[in-house]
Amino acid sequence: MAATASDSEITKSDKYSILLPTYNERENLPIIIWLIVKFLDNSGYDYEVIVIDDGSPDGTQDIAKQLQKLYGSNKIVLRHREKKLGLGTAYMHGIKHATGNFIIIMDADLSHHPKFIPKFIELQREHDYDVVSGTRYQDGGGVYGWDFKRKLISRGANFVTQMLLRPGASDLTGSFRLYKKDVLQKLIDSCVSKGYVFQMEMIIRARQLEYTIGEVPITFVDRVYGESKLGGSEIIQFAKALLYLFATT
Ligand SMILES: Nc1nc2c(ncn2[C@@H]2O[C@H](COP(=O)(O)OP(=O)(O)O[C@H]3O[C@H](CO)[C@@H](O)[C@H](O)[C@@H]3O)[C@@H](O)[C@H]2O)c(=O)[nH]1
Ligand SMILES: [Mg+2]
Numbered sequence: 001m002a003a004t005a006s007d008s009e010i011t012k013s014d015k016y017s018i019l020l021p022t023y024n025e026r027e028n029l030p031i032i033i034w035l036i037v038k039f040l041d042n043s044g045y046d047y048e049v050i051v052i053d054d055g056s057p058d059g060t061q062d063i064a065k066q067l068q069k070l071y072g073s074n075k076i077v078l079r080h081r082e083k084k085l086g087l088g089t090a091y092m093h094g095i096k097h098a099t100g101n102f103i104i105i106m107d108a109d110l111s112h113h114p115k116f117i118p119k120f121i122e123l124q125r126e127h128d129y130d131v132v133s134g135t136r137y138q139d140g141g142g143v144y145g146w147d148f149k150r151k152l153i154s155r156g157a158n159f160v161t162q163m164l165l166r167p168g169a170s171d172l173t174g175s176f177r178l179y180k181k182d183v184l185q186k187l188i189d190s191c192v193s194k195g196y197v198f199q200m201e202m203i204i205r206a207r208q209l210e211y212t213i214g215e216v217p218i219t220f221v222d223r224v225y226g227e228s229k230l231g232g233s234e235i236i237q238f239a240k241a242l243l244y245l246f247a248t249t
Pocket of ligand 1: 023052053085086087106107108174175176196
C-alpha cells in the first residue's frame with residue numbers, strides 16, 4: 001500500500017523543494033502554484049516552491065511577488081536572474097537555494113499537472129528510489145496537443161537515445177522528476193549540458209552512477225498560454241550531447 005504523510009517519522013523531516021523555471025509565464029504561474037498548493041496541502045507533505053525567473057519581460061516576477069504575499073514567502077520563494085540563461089542552469093540555480101532534502105523539477109506552463117506530485121512522492125517512499133521520473137511513454141502516460149512535428153522530435157530523440165545509450169528509462173527528454181537532493185547534486189556535478197538536453201543527460205548519468213530510478217506515467221498537455229522556448233539551437237545541442245555521451249560513456 002502506498003505510504004502517506006502520516007506513516008512514519010521520516011516524513012516529518014522530509015521536505016520537497018519544487019523548482020519552477022519561468023520565462024514569460026505570467027498567465028500560467030498563478031494557476032500552477034494554486035494547483036501545487038492544493039495537491040500538496042491535501043497530502044500533508046512539507047514543501048516549498050522555488051520560482052527561478054530569468055528576467056521575463058512579461059512581468060512574471062511581479063506575479064510571483066503577489067503570489068508570495070498570498071501564500072507566504074516561506075512557501076513561495078522567488079529567485080531571479082538578470083537574463084535568459086537556459087533551463088539547465090536555472091535548475092542548478094534553484095537547487096542552490098532549496099532547503100528540502102528532495103527536489104521536484106517541473107515545467108511552469110501547466111504541461112505537467114501537480115496532481116502527479118503525490119504519486120511521485122509515494123512511489124519514492126515505497127521503494128526508496130533515488131530518482132522518480134515522469135514518463136509519457138508507458139501505459140497510462142501520453143502527450144496531448146502537440147503537432148506531428150513536435151511529437152516526432154520528442155519520440156525521435158527518445159528512440160535514438162534509447163538505441164545508442166540504452167539508459168533503461170522510458171522518457172529521457174521529459175523534465176517532470178523527483179530526486180533525492182544529494183543524488184541530484186552528484187548528477188549535476190557529472191553533467192556537462194546547460195540547456196534542455198540537461199534532462200536527458202541527467203537520466204543517463206543516473207543509470208551510469210547506478211542510482212535507482214522509478215517511473216510514474218504522466219500526461220503531458222501542451223501549453224495554452226505563451227510559447228515554447230525550445231528552438232533549433234536546443235535540438236542541435238541535443239544531437240551534440242548525444243554523440244558526446246555515446247563516445248564517452
Ligand atoms: N528560468 C528559465 N526558464 C526557462 C528557460 N527556458 C524555458 N524555461 C521554462 O522551462 C519550462 C519548459 O519550457 P517550454 O518552453 O514550455 O518547454 P517545452 O517546449 O514545452 O518542452 C517540454 O518538453 C521537452 C521535451 O519533451 C522537455 O525537454 C522540456 O523540459 C519541456 O518539458 C517552462 O516553465 C519555461 O518557462 C530559461 O532559459 N530560463
Ligand atoms: Mg512547455
